[in-house]
Amino acid sequence: MKNHKLPILGLALSFVIFSCKKEDIQKPDAKDQATASVSVSKTAIWNSLGNWASSTTENGTTYFSKIIDSTITSEVVESGLILVYKKSGNSIQALPFQEKDSKIYWYYQVSKGQVRINSDSNAGLNLNQESFSYFIATPQQLSSLEASGKSKFDLMQFSYEQAASLLK
Numbered sequence: 001m002k003n004h005k006l007p008i009l010g011l012a013l014s015f016v017i018f019s020c021k022k023e024d025i026q027k028p029d030a031k032d033q034a035t036a037s038v039s040v041s042k043t044a045i046w047n048s049l050g051n052w053a054s055s056t057t058e059n060g061t062t063y064f065s066k067i068i069d070s071t072i073t074s075e076v077v078e079s080g081l082i083l084v085y086k087k088s089g090n091s092i093q094a095l096p097f098q099e100k101d102s103k104i105y106w107y108y109q110v111s112k113g114q115v116r117i118n119s120d121s122n123a124g125l126n127l128n129q130e131s132f133s134y135f136i137a138t139p140q141q142l143s144s145l146e147a148s149g150k151s152k153f154d155l156m157q158f159s160y161e162q163a164a165s166l167l168k
Contacts, residue, residue, distance in 0.1 A: 046087055046131040049117065060103070060122040067115045071136060074112050079139035081152055083167075084108045084115060085160045087131045092160045133160065135167040 049065040056062075072082065084095045086106055095117070096107035105120040115134055119125060137145070142152060150166070158166070 046133045048128070048131045050128065052127045060120055063119045063121065063125060063127060065117050065127075067117070067132065067134070068113060069115065069136075070113055072110065072113055072115065076136055076138055077110055077112055079142070081137040081142060081155060082108075082110050082115060082134055083137070083155065083158065083163050084117070084132060084134045085163070086117075087133065087160075088129060094156075094159065135163050137167060141167070 047067055049067065052063050052065045054061050054063045076082065086093050086095060086097075093106070096105070098105050103122045104125065107118050107120075109116045109118065117132055119127070137155065142155075145155065145166075146152075155163070155166075
């Protein structure tokens with residue numbers, strides 16, 4: 001059982017790192033930046049998901065749900081960045097992560113029009129108590145942030161508060 005923790009965590013981390021590549025980003029114009037700000041602040045709310053499904057394997061169960069958002073365009077998926085956070089009580093964690101003292105892994109996948117939240121667990125979960133928030137950084141925003149010294153890697157290390165103050 002323990003032999004699968006590291007590969008699963010590595011796979012989740014590789015999804016996050018390699019799913020969003022930046023190539024040939026053009027300098028943003030004022031109109032694009034205004035539009036991007038609107039879409040980011042619109043998504044900076046907490047979502048409780050009620051449509052959880054599950055898939056069982058010999059190693060445990062994967063629970064998953066989707067957040068549908070039409071502002072997640074192909075351009076954002078290919079060259080932008082989406083940061084997802086989970087709130088449980090007063091605790092906020094950036095995905096992907098493993099809950100302390102448990103075997104519950106949280107990660108996400110992004111595709112056009114949606115963010116899929118996943119949790120791998122060996123135990124039953126009360127998923128109705130969890131809420132999620134996310135921030136969309138368009139390719140234009142990433143270019144602007146990189147010009148000011150913030151890399152994509154830096155953004156992926158941000159706490160919820162840091163992301164909210166920078167991306168709202």
